[in-house]
Amino acid sequence: MNRPDEPGEPNRDRPADPGLPMVRIRSVRKRFGAVEVLKGISLDVPAGEVVCVVGPSGSGKSTLLRCVNRLETPDSGRIWVDGELMGHAERGGRLHELRPAELSRQRRGIGMVFQRFHLFPHRTALENVMEGPVTVLGTPAARARRAAAELLERVGLADRAGHYPAQLSGGQQQRVAIARSLAMRPKLMLFDEPTSALDPELVQEVLAVMRDLAASGMTMMVVTHEMGFAREVGDQLVFIDDGRIVERGHPREVLDAPRHERLRAFLGQVG
Amino acid sequence: MEVTPARDADSGAAPGSPIDPELSADHELPMNPDPSMNPDPPSDPEPPIDPEPPIDPEPPIDAVRPARPGRWFAAAAAIAFLAWLAYTIVVNENLHWDVIVAYLGDGRILGGLWVTIQLTVLSMVIGLVLGVLAAVMQLSDSPVLRGTSALYTWFFRGTPLLVQLIFWFNIGLVFPTFGIGVPFGGPKLIEWQANELITPFTAALLGLAINEGAYMAEIVRAGIRSVDPGQREAAESLGMSHRQVLRRVVLPQAMRVIIPPTGNQFISMLKTTSMVSVIAGAELLTVAQRIYLGNFEVIAMLIVASIWYMVLTTVASVGQHFIERRFERGHARLSTRVRRNLRPFAKEPA
Ligand SMILES: Nc1ncnc2c1ncn2[C@@H]1O[C@H](COP(=O)(O)OP(=O)(O)O)[C@@H](O)[C@H]1O
Numbered sequence: 001m002n003r004p005d006e007p008g009e010p011n012r013d014r015p016a017d018p019g020l021p022m023v024r025i026r027s028v029r030k031r032f033g034a035v036e037v038l039k040g041i042s043l044d045v046p047a048g049e050v051v052c053v054v055g056p057s058g059s060g061k062s063t064l065l066r067c068v069n070r071l072e073t074p075d076s077g078r079i080w081v082d083g084e085l086m087g088h089a090e091r092g093g094r095l096h097e098l099r100p101a102e103l104s105r106q107r108r109g110i111g112m113v114f115q116r117f118h119l120f121p122h123r124t125a126l127e128n129v130m131e132g133p134v135t136v137l138g139t140p141a142a143r144a145r146r147a148a149a150e151l152l153e154r155v156g157l158a159d160r161a162g163h164y165p166a167q168l169s170g171g172q173q174q175r176v177a178i179a180r181s182l183a184m185r186p187k188l189m190l191f192d193e194p195t196s197a198l199d200p201e202l203v204q205e206v207l208a209v210m211r212d213l214a215a216s217g218m219t220m221m222v223v224t225h226e227m228g229f230a231r232e233v234g235d236q237l238v239f240i241d242d243g244r245i246v247e248r249g250h251p252r253e254v255l256d257a258p259r260h261e262r263l264r265a266f267l268g269q270v271g
Numbered sequence: 272m273e274v275t276p277a278r279d280a281d282s283g284a285a286p287g288s289p290i291d292p293e294l295s296a297d298h299e300l301p302m303n304p305d306p307s308m309n310p311d312p313p314s315d316p317e318p319p320i321d322p323e324p325p326i327d328p329e330p331p332i333d334a335v336r337p338a339r340p341g342r343w344f345a346a347a348a349a350i351a352f353l354a355w356l357a358y359t360i361v362v363n364e365n366l367h368w369d370v371i372v373a374y375l376g377d378g379r380i381l382g383g384l385w386v387t388i389q390l391t392v393l394s395m396v397i398g399l400v401l402g403v404l405a406a407v408m409q410l411s412d413s414p415v416l417r418g419t420s421a422l423y424t425w426f427f428r429g430t431p432l433l434v435q436l437i438f439w440f441n442i443g444l445v446f447p448t449f450g451i452g453v454p455f456g457g458p459k460l461i462e463w464q465a466n467e468l469i470t471p472f473t474a475a476l477l478g479l480a481i482n483e484g485a486y487m488a489e490i491v492r493a494g495i496r497s498v499d500p501g502q503r504e505a506a507e508s509l510g511m512s513h514r515q516v517l518r519r520v521v522l523p524q525a526m527r528v529i530i531p532p533t534g535n536q537f538i539s540m541l542k543t544t545s546m547v548s549v550i551a552g553a554e555l556l557t558v559a560q561r562i563y564l565g566n567f568e569v570i571a572m573l574i575v576a577s578i579w580y581m582v583l584t585t586v587a588s589v590g591q592h593f594i595e596r597r598f599e600r601g602h603a604r605l606s607t608r609v610r611r612n613l614r615p616f617a618k619e620p621a
């Protein structure tokens with residue numbers, strides 16, 4: 001796993017500070033209109049760890065993930081990824097909003113997997129995986145194709161390279177989406193309910209890929225309702241309710257002995 | 272479009288109840304692309320359990336179809352009418368078929384045909400570029416850009432094309448010279464006389480293209496809006512710039528929605544170019560008119576022009592069909608299955 005060209009390995013511009021968490025979230029607030037969706041979230045994700053975020057629907061989990069890669073802009077608070085402040089540069093004691101190009105550069109290093117896959121329907125599985133490197137990084141097509149084929153193999157879809165998304169099952173589409181993110185060699189992967197849109201029998205094939213990824217040392221933030229996965233793979237479990245982190249800790253401890261009534265109620269519903 | 276009634280029909284009604292084909296396609300496409308995942312593919316209905324197992328192999332159904340005298344009568348009447356129409360046209364001395372045939376390949380007519388093709392293609396290309404620009408401006412965050420785009424479409428859709436064409440042709444009355452230099456009355460580097468710049472052709476091109484751009488803007492905007500916002504987010508999270516997102520992800524998908532009405536615009540433009548005859552544009556209709564002013568074969572020349580217009584629109588329709596197929600990439604296989612599922616509800620294409 002330590003070959004420098006291994007697809008999916010972090011592509012670091014500079015060596016990460018070993019003491020620094022990969023993600024540092026401080027007092028993030030976000031409101032949509034009159035509703036405050038995030039009410040001051042602070043959270044660290046150490047490099048190489050998997051943080052599982054759980055909570056009832058509408059509690060702000062997706063919004064939190066989307067603030068990390070700046071698909072949403074927080075109203076207040078700060079987020080650093082790999083030591084770099086997201087969305088702003090600090091110069092002369094003042095914050096300067098980043099230009100779109102700099103924001104795009106920051107996003108490159110952060111992979112995101114969506115509940116509804118969002119594969120590009122007009123491109124084959126292989127082309128979907130090549131798209132990032134070729135368009136964003138300017139990788140020559142031949143090299144991107146080789147790397148993409150390798151990634152598809154890694155998610156178990158080598159034989160589906162030429163298929164269009166519409167010809168793939170939901171589980172296969174989600175695995176292609178994971179490969180597409182990995183092609184950018186991210187240092188952080190965000191998963192927003194990656195198995196919630198899948199038929200039950202297809203959930204495990206996606207979780208297996210995510211388990212492998214975690215084992216390879218990828219830093220991951222995973223919003224999920226799969227408590228088995230959280231228990232087995234997670235290093236940290238965070239329960240969000242109504243825009244606040246209500247409970248956090250090691251998944252087994254939190255799940256086996258939930259302290260808050262609301263978490264107990266939530267776990268009762270999820271099963 | 273309502274979704275609930277289809278669900279009701281799905282769950283409650285008897286098998287084979289008429290589900291709206293578009294509706295069932297709509298909510299199946301994104302969810303369940305794999306036929307094997309479909310819990311109950313409508314294409315393979317389980318044969319109802321029969322107390323008496325059918326004899327194997329089942330002989331093909333051989334039933335007498337009910338007589339349909341009304342349909343036969345209508346068909347016979349239609350054929351009779353068409354035959355009579357063709358007869359009266361062919362034997363009509365006043366139509367001068369020999370003249371029509373002789374002028375179909377006339378050099379002047381072919382020249383006019385070529386101008387019509389040039390005007391159509393160029394004004395559609397420029398119109399498309401203007402339309403994309405206006406649509407992107409319309410969807411931008413800047414209120415100034417949005418306002419400019421709105422003003423453009425409002426003005427050019429609000430005034431008759433005929434007026435615009437005559438206006439462009441006479442622009443020299445308003446702006447006698449055009450130049451490059453410092454605006455708001457500063458010194459000029461180069462200057463042209465409007466009379467030299469504005470020929471019937473350039474006036475026609477300006478009028479047609481700018482007017483077309485205003486209509487294309489709406490078509491392109493609808494196409495861009497039809498693309499799932501998740502596509503943009505997925506592309507942005509890969510680190511694509513706004514331009515890359517537009518060029519690589521949004522526009523190719525918007526094309527599926529943009530192309531069919533654009534094809535209609537193109538076909539319509541082939542005939543709209545004939546309006547240029549008011550400024551003597553030298554396209555097909557103008558040329559035909561010039562010829563009949565000399566030889567007085569008014570109807571024959573109009574038929575010659577019409578035949579060529581019909582040839583052009585037919586060729587364009589065929590081209591449209593192939594281009595649409597090309598942009599169905601990634602959706603074509605899906606629609607094979609949808610088509611299969613919908614077969615009971617739709618007429619087979621002839
Ligand atoms: N773009 C938006 N505009 C307005 N409201 C939003 C937007 N995105 C999310 N919300 C609202 O914010 C709340 C939290 O949403 P979300 O973060 O998606 O919750 P979760 O992922 O935990 O289900 C919901 O009430 C949702 O309706």
Ligand SMILES: [Mg+2]
Pocket residue numbers: 061062063192193
């Ligand atoms: Mg969510």
